[in-house]
Amino acid sequence: MLGKESPMRTLALAVLSTMVSAVLVAPAAEALPDGLALTPPMGFNNWNTTACRAEFNEAMVKGIADIFVNKGLKDAGYEYVNIDDCWAEKSRDAQGKLVPNKTRFPNGIKAVADYVHSKGLKFGIYTSAGTKTCNKDNGFPGGLNHEESDAQQFASWGVDYLKYDNCNNQGVDAKQRYRKMRDALKKTGRPIVFSLCEWGQNKPWEWASDTGHLWRTTGDINDTWPRTMDIYEKNVVLDSYAGPGHWNDPDMLEVGNGKMSATQYRSHFSLWAIMAAPLLIGSDLRKVSADTFTILENKDVIALDQDKLGKQGKRIRTTGKSGVDVIVKPLANGDKAVALFNKSGSTQTISTSLSEIGFSGPAQLKDLWTKSVRTTTGAISASVPSHATVVYRVSKSDGGPRPTPPAGTTDLSEFEATSSTNGWGPVEIDKSVGSQAAGDGKTLTINGVTHSKGFGAHAASTIEFYVGKKCSSVTVDVGVDDEVAAGRGSVVFEVFADSTKVADSGRLTGTDPAKKLTASLSEAENLRLVVTDAGDGINSDHGDWASPRITCS
Ligand code: GLA
Secondary structure, eight states: TTTOOOOOHHHHHHHHHHHHHHTTTOOOOOOOOOOOSOOEEEEEEEEHHHHSSSTOSSSHHHHHHHHHHHHHHHHHOOOOOOOOSSOOOOOTTTTTTTOBTTTOOTHHHHHHHHHHHHHOOEEEEEESSSSSSSSSSTTOOOOOOOOHHHHHHHHHOOOOOEEEEOOTOOTTOOOHHHHHHHHHHHHHHHHOOEOOTTTTTTTTGGGGGGTTTTEEEEOOOOOOOHHHHHHHHHTTTTTGGTTTBEEOOOOOTTSSSSSSSSHHHHHHHHHHHHOOOOEOOOSTTTTTOOHHHHHHHHHHHHHHHHOOOOOOOEEEEEEOSSSEEEEEEETTTTTTTEEEEOSSSOOOEEEEEEHHHHHSSEEEEEETTTEEEEEEEEEEEEETTOOOOOEEEEOOOOOOOOOOOSEEEGGGGGOOOEEEOOOSOOOEESSSSOOSSSTTOOEEEEEEEEESSSSEESSSSEEEEEEETTTEEEEEEEEEEEOOOOOOOEEEEEEETTTTTEEEEEEEETTTTTTTEEETTOSSSEEEEEEEESSSSSOOOEEEEEEEEEEOO
C-alpha cells in the first residue's frame, strides 16, 4: 500500500485542512469607512534610492513631481509623491512641533506639498510610532505621545498620506500605537491615507483593516533578487486579507535601481500588481533608463493592480521556492489575470488551464508584456525564461466578430498580433529584437535609416494577424537591423496570405539596404510575417519589419 492513503487518514487530513483554512481565512475586521485607497495606492517614495543621503531634498521631490506629469506616470495612475525618513530636524521646537530639515527643505514642507498639489498630485510624509524614527545615526523625532499635535501639523501642511514606522516603540502595544494615530488623523478632518509600517511583526493583516489602509507584511526590501523573493513568498499567501481600503504591503518597488535584470524587474512589477500591492516607485526617475519607464508604465499590468474588485491574486499552484508558481486574480469585469512565474534557474514550460483557473472557454489570452493575443479552448501554457513572469489577461471569447485592423491605411504595429514566435526572446513592437528580454530592443534601424514603427524579430520567427478578409494589401521595409555586428545576420522575409506566399525578400544581409515588400492580401483571413534563417550558417539573424502599413476596408 505504499503511497496510498487509508480512507480514515484521508478524512482526518480533510477535516484538519478545513480547520486550518478556517483559521487562516478568519474574516478580517471591516475596512475604514472613509472611502480612501479603494485601489492600492500608486506613487513614489524616495527611501529605496536615497535612504538618508543628501540628494534627498526639495529639488528631488519637485523633480519627481515634474516627471510624473511630463513622462506619463500621472496618466498611468501614479498619484502620491511621498517622502520618507530624514526630512526633519533632530529636535522639536520649543512648542513641541516638528521642524523640517533646513538644508534639505529650506522652504519647509508645506511649500513642497503645495508644489506637488499644483501638479494635480498628492503628497505623503513619514514618521514612526515610537519616540524616534528608524534612522540610527540621527534618530529624528517620532510620533509616539505626540499623535494629535503631529497629525494636526501634517494636515496643516496638506499631507495626504502618512507612513507610520515601528522603530523605538518602547514596547507599547502595536494596536494601541497605530489606532491612536488613526484617531488623531481622523480628528484633523483631512483625508489622509494611513500606511502601517510594523513589518508584519504583529500580523497586522489580522487586525489592521480597521486601523489603516495598508500594512507592511515584511521587513525592508532591497535591490536584490533573493530579498525580493523572500518578501514575495511571505506576501503571496496573505491574499485573503486584502481588499478595497485595506491592502497587504510587500514594500516599495526597486524597479530601476539597477542591481536586478530587466527580466527580474518585470517579474517584480508583475507580481506586485497581481498581488494588488501598493505601487510606490522607489527609483530616482531623474536618472533611470528608458526601460524603467516601459516597465512602470505598462498600463495593462497596472490595470490588474488597480482593478476595482480589489482581490489580491491567489497562488493556486507552486512547486516550491525555486520552482514555478501559478497565480490567479479575478477582475471586476469577469476576466481573470494569470501569472506564470518561473523562480528556477532555467527556462520552464508552465501550464495551467481554463478549468483550473475557473473560466469557461473559449477564451482570449492577452500577454500583457508582448501584447500578443490568442484564443484557447483549454490550455494556458508558456515557455518562461528563468526569473521571468508571463502574465495573461483571460477574457471571454464568444466566437463572435474578431477585431480586424481599422479601415484605411494604418500602422500594422498598432494592431495586436494573434500569435508570435521568435528565435531570440520575444518579437518586439516598435523596437529591434535586442537581447532576450521583452522590451530590451533599440530603435529599428536598417542601414542607418531609423523607423519608429514595426517589429523586431529574429529568425526563426512568425507573427500572425487576423485580418478577416477585410484587408487588401500590406507594404513593409525589411532588412537586418544595424544592431548586429558587421558581417553578421542573413535572413529571408516572407509574407503569407493564409497559406499562400505573397512576397519574398530573397536573402538579405547586414550590409544590404532595406527592401520594400508589397503584398496583396485579397480574401485572406490571416496575414503571416515569417523570417527564416538564410541557411548559410551566418547567425545574429535580427530581422526588422520596418514601417509596416496595412490597407483595409
Ligand atoms: C524602516 C522602514 C523603511 C524606511 C526606514 C527609514 O526600516 O521599514 O521602509 O522607512 O525605516 O529609516
